[in-house]
Amino acid sequence: MIRSFLVASVSALLIAGCGGGGGGGGTQSTSAGSGGTSTGTGNTGTGGTTAVTNDPGLTLTPANLNINLIQSEVRSVSVDVHANRDFPEVVNILIADNGGLLVSKVNIEKQGTYNYRATFQVGAGVPPGVYTGFLEIRLCKDAPTVCSRPHDGSPWKLPYRVEVKATNQSALKAMPGAVDWTVSRGNSAQNAYVPVTLDASKITPRFVYVMNNYQLNVVSGIATQNGKLFFTIGNTFSPGTGLYAVDENNGNLKWVYGFTGDYLGNVSVPDSRRPRNPGLGNGKVYVVGTIQYGDLVTMYAIDQTSGKLNAVTQINESMYTINHAPAPVTMDDTGLYFPTVGGISKFDSTTLAKKWTYEAKPQLGLEYTVPLFDQASQYLYTSSITGGNNLTLDKIDKSSGTMVASVFLQPSTRALCPDGGLMVVKNAGASGSMLRLDGQTMKTLWSIDDQFNAPFACSDTAIVAVNGKNLDVRSLSTGSLLWSLPVPEIESFGLSGLILTRNMLIFSTSTSVVAVDLNSHQRVWSFEQGGALSLSKNGILYVSSTTYQGLDNKIFAFNLQ
Structure with a gap:
């Protein structure tokens, strides 16, 4: 299967906001910098959970990312990658996101003979809104930032939709019926009951x-x-x-x-x-x-x-x-x-x-x-x-x-x-x-x-x-x-x-x-x-x-x- 993938020195790079090499979402018309994201409505046709056609050499799980964040939250996200065939010669990996939603932390960890897990972070400094696009996973025989010698099937695209919800820090006020939550399970009776009506x-x-x-x-x-x-x-x-x-x-x-x-x-x-x-x-x-x-x-x-x-x-x-x-x-x-x-x-x-x-x-x-x-x-x-x-x-x-x-x-x-x-x-x-x-x-x-x-x-x-x-x-x-x-x-x-x-x-x-x-x-x-x-x-x-x-x-x- 992928012996050369396993024994080669695999380097994992993260490029955020890189317009070269098709690192964004399909047929985007946005310029580098916005790179396949839009606030409010997102891209039409190519972003979010829209189906993509990838080469069967890799299976990505999940097949798309749908993530809801709260403003200022940074979330760790993992994607499992299964190799379905041999990739000869050296394999260098790059994960590209033209939308710039990824924090510059990415880790690729071996999970088994043919399985890897890519873990990265999403959300740092991203204002409220809806963002859609693609992550692009490149497997290259040369430097992946250039990737003039891609492996067959590369790149693979992983659609994403990320919604960042704005926080609301309105003035605090007591809720009718609620009391202080003074111990585990709320009160000394340990009944976890709060007599309030919610909307x-x-x-x-x-x-x-x-x-x-x-x-x-x-x-x-x-x-x-x-x-x-x-x-x-x-x-x-x-x-x-x-x-x-x-x-x-x-x-x-x-x-x-x-x-x-x-x-x-x-x-x-x-x-x-x-x-x-x-x-x-x-x-x-x-x-x-x-x-x-x-x-x-x-x-x-x-x-x-x-x-x-x-x-x-x-x-x-x-x-x-x-x-x-x-x-x-x-x-x-x-x-x-x-x-x-x-x-x-x-x-x-x-x-x-x-x-x-x-x-x-x-x-x-x-x-x-x-x-x-x-x-x-x-x-x-x-x-x-x-x-x-x-x-x-x-x-x-x-x-x-x-x-x-x-x-x-x-x-x-x-x-x-x-x-x-x-x-x-x-x-x-x-x-x-x-x-x-x-x-x-x-x-x-x-x-x-x-x-x-x-x-x-x-x-x-x-x-x-x-x-x-x-x-x-x-x-x-x-x-x-x-x-x-x-x-x-x-x-x-x-x-x-x-x-x-x-x-x-x-x-x-x-x-x-x-x-x-x-x-x-x-x-x-x-x-x-x-x-x-x-x-x-x-x-x-x-x-x-x-x-x-x-x-x-x-x-x-x-x-x-």
Whole structure:
């Protein structure tokens, strides 16, 4: 096949805005400099997703590029190239784009015997508009900038359509019904419900925040309060570990609190290279973290306005606790609640002094706990271990830390619905069951066996839960199925986030965000990058889009009003 391609020295060059050699889009009449792009309507006949005829020597996947960007966003794009025949002699490669949409970063990586992947970046400095044209892939025996000796079939053309959407940074205002998103999944009840009414036609991009990207970074969920969004970046082996505060108005960085002495010089405070999801309240950001597995947990209280440390304490708990709990710190007006291995502790929100600890039954294994409570309630709910993987769901008095009631459950995910009742998904997956419990008596009101999984959300009338490859919308009072939405993405990518409002369901996978109208059951808005979701008091939807390697992490902000 292509032995000479593989053993030859392959050079990859990127020419942007080069008019020579037919590097643009077909029969363009535009001059070099605009090079096959146009703003607003694009080219007719030759650009965008118009079909092209290429020599069968190479197969390009995808066959065309259709990319939506937000103003100032730079996106990494990959194209897979499969060689279907031998290319003798030296092969030099050039990727040309007369439109100038590519950043001067291009990498060609061998994926297999006959397969390569070309990765480049799109969007830097491109103003809002619609741009169409072609990328041209040249395989040459001589210098590809001249290419007087092209390989048979060269060049190959890859049509593109790139739409860059303008940002809208109108004055912030509180959205009726929305509240601060103070912890993971929005609130201390962990029900991901925001009682607002949305209009899909009003959703516009606000800003893109590009994180300081280091390999293997771990990025927390986003919490919002007082016009700022807060998140942590943690990495045991790289710099950049810290708590970040970003202005909700324009996406500008306000401050960073570094958890490691080699970052911001806080050498008098215990290091934490693995901080977790922040919790907000009392004008402070509460974060817990540790250096690595087996080390003691450190809890920090940091001023939301200045980013200065107010208090710090070490807790006699292992990394296991905060590595698995989605909301390590929750709070009400009387204090902070921190999940422990098989129990829960309450701390003073100013001094971080411990008030009480609830000890679970003797532990025969490791299991984290997640406290659930309504802000106005006297009680919280947490799960404790009774032996192996057997769990109880315990009802605890928040003022004293004493258990009021307990019910046996298998390993499960839990949320407290707005009416004070509990929703539980146990044995999540192929044999997952959904249960509805009375919050007062802890008795099961109804139970359904199917393929339920986490996450799920509940309002005052309905529950939305993953069920196999679908999102089920069910009656809160009876559990009966109201309607179901096929989401084939769940099987491949899982569900990264879920928010329920009065009239819409917003869900996210690792590759997209989708809004569904609860009345029409139709998808009414989408965005082609996914991640963890948050919705602020000012009606801003945040998508924390992160990669496994941590090298292309961004936060996308969308106005919802």
